Amino acid sequence: MIKTKKILKRTILFLTIFFSACQTDEPTVSLGLRDLYILPRMQKEWLNPAFTGQGYMWTEILPDGRDSLVSTEKDYIFLKEKPGTYKMRFEIIDPLNYMREEITFVVVEEQIEYKEGIDKVYEYVPAPGQFINKIPVYEPGDTEETMRLKAEESLTGVNTSGVSLGAYGGYITFGFDHTVMNIKGQRDFEVYGNSFYSTTGDNGGSNEPGIVLVSFDANMNGIPDDDWYELAGSEYYKKETIKEYEITYFKPDPNKIPTPHKTDTYLSDTTYIRWDSNQNDHGYVSKNVFHDQSYWPQWIDKETITFKGTKLADNYYTISGGVTYYIQVAYDWGYADNHPNAAEDKDGNRLSSFDIDWAVDKKGNKVRLAGIDFIRVYTGVNQYCGWLGETSTEIYGARSLHVGYTYR
Secondary structure: OHHHHHHHHHHHHHHHHHHHHHHHOOOOOOOOOOOEEEEEOOOOEEEOOOOOOOEEEEEEEOOOOOEEEEEOOOOEEEOOOOOEEEEEEEEEEOOOOOEEEEEEEEEEOOOOOOOOEOOEEEEEEOOOOOOOOEOOEOOOOOOHHHHHHHHHHHHHOOOOOOEEOOOOOOEEEEEOOOOEEOOOOOOOEEEEOOOEEOOOOOOEEEOOOEEEEEEOOOOOOOOOOOOOEEEOOOOOOOOOOEEEEEEEEEOOOOOOOOOOOOOOOOEEEEEEEEEEEOOOOEEEEEEEOOOOOOOOOOOOOOOEEEEEEEEOOOOEEEEOOOOOEEEEEOOOOOOEOOOOOOOEOOOOOEOOEEOHHHEEOOOOOEOOOOEEOEEEEEEOOOOEOHHHOEOOOEEOEEEEOOOOOOOO
């Protein structure tokens, strides 16, 4: 009798567990996401769910328990500035196939401390100019790749020597060894040039503004092939600023007979390198007696070079006094090589610093970026200042401003 009771109890327990499991357990389906991720700060984690639905919700669960919706896209890139534990919830919103996943991210300090300065130059494509083939120096046999490496060494070496971008449109693309975070209300990075003020008292001097673009490595392939966004500086919305400007430079004939200026003995060839633009005008990059090397990038084996972008209004005026002096006035803010590196605005921000929140798309709409991986700078004016030469942006380095942090 006792043995029969034990068997009956075991049978009832088994059936209870079996039917409870059938009634309450839902099938476990993998979304292709892990419950736990561990990654360094300022490094990205691409989250790509395996299933689709009518809608998606990525929600960060804040330390006080509140929900903060961060994205309604299917894929999401997780990125944080500081170490800590972060919790998120992902939901597929679908009446037939609702899914939900809770995810924990443990963000740790990097094993090798990040550098504040430039880590890599991805592209160096200057326009013609009097310092081209000199800063950095071109040597016979140099290629696009060897000149890129020379530009990289000029900006990342122990003794930075700078690079010249030449006339309008010439550009350089560089990045850091981490994603530069976009911290709300703060400047995020600086770009250094060789600008200086004269004694005119109007921020005039040698100021050669370069337009700054930024890009986020959304496809996480480590190369600058994602969308670019212009940082809208003080001149962006002004009527004098031309959007979608295009200029083409024509390689000079080495056998061409120079045409020196009739009165300015410093200009040895006023028709040296011709350019045409989509604004139905043309002109020349003149050659002067101070620099007699080729102004055409010698490693570029093409008959023409074309650049496109935003063109700023001319920023110079002249002062006569025996010799004509060309004064290039700095724009208010938002451009590289436009103010001395240490100059500050009324709020104490360096005028060589930039806020990622200034980013706009091609239509001028503001864009919110969590951070950026690539920076491109190009000469933003198309002007020639007599014996002083073409206005050309020079770059002498850059600095990421959020490498140091306080969180303890």
